[in-house]
Amino acid sequence: MRNTSSTSKNNAPRNNKLKPSSNLIMNGSVRVRVIRTLLAIQNGQSLSSVLDPLLNSLHDGDKGFAHALLLTTLRQWHALARLLDTLADNPIDEVEVRTTIQVGLVQLLYLEVADHAAIHETVEAVKEIEFAHASGLVNAILRKVAKNPSKFRKKCDKKHSLPNWLAYQLKQDWSEQYDELTQGLRQAAPMFLRVNTAIGSVEDYQHTLDGAEIDADLVELTSGIHLPNASATTLSTTGLRLHQSTAVNALPHFAEGVASVQDLHAQLAAPIINTALMAKLSAESSDANDDEKSDELHILDACAAPGGKLAHWLELISSNESSLFHVKQNDESVSMVSKVKLTAIDNEAPRIERIHTNLQRLNLSQHDLQQAEKNIELNIVCADATTWQGAGKKKSKLVFDAILLDSPCTATGVIRRHPDISILRTEEDIEQTALLQADILHNLWPQLKVGGYLLYVTCSILKQENVDQMQDFMTYYTNVAAIEFSDDCNWGIAQTIGRQCLPIDGTSGDGFYYALLQKTSE
Numbered sequence: 001m002r003n004t005s006s007t008s009k010n011n012a013p014r015n016n017k018l019k020p021s022s023n024l025i026m027n028g029s030v031r032v033r034v035i036r037t038l039l040a041i042q043n044g045q046s047l048s049s050v051l052d053p054l055l056n057s058l059h060d061g062d063k064g065f066a067h068a069l070l071l072t073t074l075r076q077w078h079a080l081a082r083l084l085d086t087l088a089d090n091p092i093d094e095v096e097v098r099t100t101i102q103v104g105l106v107q108l109l110y111l112e113v114a115d116h117a118a119i120h121e122t123v124e125a126v127k128e129i130e131f132a133h134a135s136g137l138v139n140a141i142l143r144k145v146a147k148n149p150s151k152f153r154k155k156c157d158k159k160h161s162l163p164n165w166l167a168y169q170l171k172q173d174w175s176e177q178y179d180e181l182t183q184g185l186r187q188a189a190p191m192f193l194r195v196n197t198a199i200g201s202v203e204d205y206q207h208t209l210d211g212a213e214i215d216a217d218l219v220e221l222t223s224g225i226h227l228p229n230a231s232a233t234t235l236s237t238t239g240l241r242l243h244q245s246t247a248v249n250a251l252p253h254f255a256e257g258v259a260s261v262q263d264l265h266a267q268l269a270a271p272i273i274n275t276a277l278m279a280k281l282s283a284e285s286s287d288a289n290d291d292e293k294s295d296e297l298h299i300l301d302a303c304a305a306p307g308g309k310l311a312h313w314l315e316l317i318s319s320n321e322s323s324l325f326h327v328k329q330n331d332e333s334v335s336m337v338s339k340v341k342l343t344a345i346d347n348e349a350p351r352i353e354r355i356h357t358n359l360q361r362l363n364l365s366q367h368d369l370q371q372a373e374k375n376i377e378l379n380i381v382c383a384d385a386t387t388w389q390g391a392g393k394k395k396s397k398l399v400f401d402a403i404l405l406d407s408p409c410t411a412t413g414v415i416r417r418h419p420d421i422s423i424l425r426t427e428e429d430i431e432q433t434a435l436l437q438a439d440i441l442h443n444l445w446p447q448l449k450v451g452g453y454l455l456y457v458t459c460s461i462l463k464q465e466n467v468d469q470m471q472d473f474m475t476y477y478t479n480v481a482a483i484e485f486s487d488d489c490n491w492g493i494a495q496t497i498g499r500q501c502l503p504i505d506g507t508s509g510d511g512f513y514y515a516l517l518q519k520t521s522e
């Protein structure tokens with residue numbers, strides 16, 4: 001699996017007559033289009049690849065309903081499927097008919113569509129997709145539910161809405177948090193913004209949003225990291241949580257790069273590694289003679305696309321406050337590094353294109369950085385992190401002062417935003433993904449300089465990809481120290497190595513895992 005939801009196999013039935021979205025014909029009623037979209041997802045298409053074609057095929061007035069119908073059906077998918085099995089006298093095998101009924105159930109149970117409209121339009125939809133023989137069945141089931149929606153809603157809400165294998169694994173990993181976690185995963189996630197602090201402050205942008213009648217709260221994440229030979233070094237990052245999801249083109253100055261949409265917990269990566277690097281530089285600058293000081297800092301973003309964390313890091317480096325070019329020493333700002341070389345790799349060319357587009361919007365492309373005389377050299381390369389060598393022709397493999405490994409993962413921590421994951425992922429994906437992560441780690445670790453940091457990040461909530469992966473890694477290598485986060489962190493749950501955020505609280509961020517490692521010797 002290479003990213004959140006685009007390339008996985010799926011275990012959904014494949015006997016539908018309707019073909020996936022490459023030749024998905026977007027015509028018919030809104031419900032028919034949503035049903036076809038859901039069939040395409042069950043056939044292996046990701047939500048992100050089919051959502052825009054669906055919405056673009058509709059009149060503006062229908063887009064909101066279609067979006068809510070599709071996303072809510074996906075979020076409640078497995079619970080609806082279980083409910084459906086209790087509603088029919090005989091098993092319903094046809095995936096088109098099951099999908100249509102699930103779309104009907106969502107209207108009755110979650111979207112408060114008037115009964116007559118929900119039932120009539122859904123029965124018409126099943127005829128339109130050429131399964132008219134099931135119209136009586138669809139009608140009967142939906143009428144039964146419409147007689148007592150609160151009873152059926154209760155039944156549907158009772159358990160999780162996940163495939164059983166995933167629910168089972170979460171019970172193993174998070175027995176204490178299991179109920180809250182599985183319920184949290186079937187809710188919509190809040191929308192968070194990251195403000196480009198190289199341009200302006202978070203508070204100022206909140207004020208600007210206020211002027212545009214967009215309500216947002218400041219949310220600060222704070223933490224300490226226990227670096228060797230130093231007392232806990234504190235770090236913090238502040239995001240904005242919108243009260244209501246808003247289209248990006250409605251956000252003031254979005255096109256000019258003032259803000260980006262980024263989950264709150266994803267906003268931890270750049271500050272963690274930047275803080276560790278600044279502390280390291282600060283310690284080195286007080287120890288070393290002038291001629292021993294390193295002049296260039298070489299940083300790798302190993303799985304960089306579409307560039308969210310890379311852009312955040314560039315924003316931090318280019319803003320005066322958190323710059324790596326000037327480190328604090330005895331409360332004085334000391335010039336340390338004259339150049340930062342940032343290499344970003346990803347193995348998917350189309351996703352690399354998205355890095356370029358995103359950086360251009362944020363005025364952080366190599367061209368912009370040069371124009372602004374930032375002394376940052378940015379190289380973006382399409383390469384496989386399991387084999388790529390950053391040393392090129394250099395003799396020594398030890399190239400990087402810091403590596404951000406935002407690893408490919410099962411993305412189980414972002415199911416709220418990508419509910420198609422619960423249809424597309426299979427149990428086998430966990431093992432395969434963990435192997436890929438280990439391959440990447442083994443290829444990159446030898447390329448980290450002694451004293452350098454590697455920040456391992458996933459948006460998974462499965463221990464096999466996170467703390468267990470780190471434990472295996474630390475058993476294999478003897479030259480690694482796990483840096484501890486302080487106990488007063490206001491995010492995540494302490495693990496034996498690293499911290500795990502769980503998407504439990506409806507106002508908080510996604511299920512990210514963070515572990516900061518330092519290389520202790522060659």
Ligand SMILES: C[S@@+](CC[C@H](N)C(=O)[O-])C[C@H]1O[C@@H](n2cnc3c(N)ncnc32)[C@H](O)[C@@H]1O
Nearest residue numbers: 303304305306307308309346347384385406408
């Ligand atoms: C979690 S996403 C990275 C998100 C990115 N860091 C950000 O903040 O926007 C993981 C990325 O790993 C990439 N990837 C998967 N396998 C890879 C490999 N073997 N080598 C390099 N990149 C890989 C995927 O294409 C995907 O873009």
